[in-house]
Amino acid sequence: TRFPCTGYGQDAIQTRTRIPIRRTRNSSKRCGPLKETRYCQTAVPC
Numbered sequence: 001t002r003f004p005c006t007g008y009g010q011d012a013i014q015t016r017t018r019i020p021i022r023r024t025r026n027s028s029k030r031c032g033p034l035k036e037t038r039y040c041q042t043a044v045p046c
Helices: none
Strands: 013-017 035-039
Antiparallel strands (some): 013 035
């Protein structure tokens, strides 16, 4: 699930979270992070 951007301009961030459905069979394999944050490409409102 990707959430909307918070804020405007260079400080705006967007967060994505996921919920694992089941465990991996091989414990050496990883599915990646459960939470991901990135900066948004938003313009400052007029």
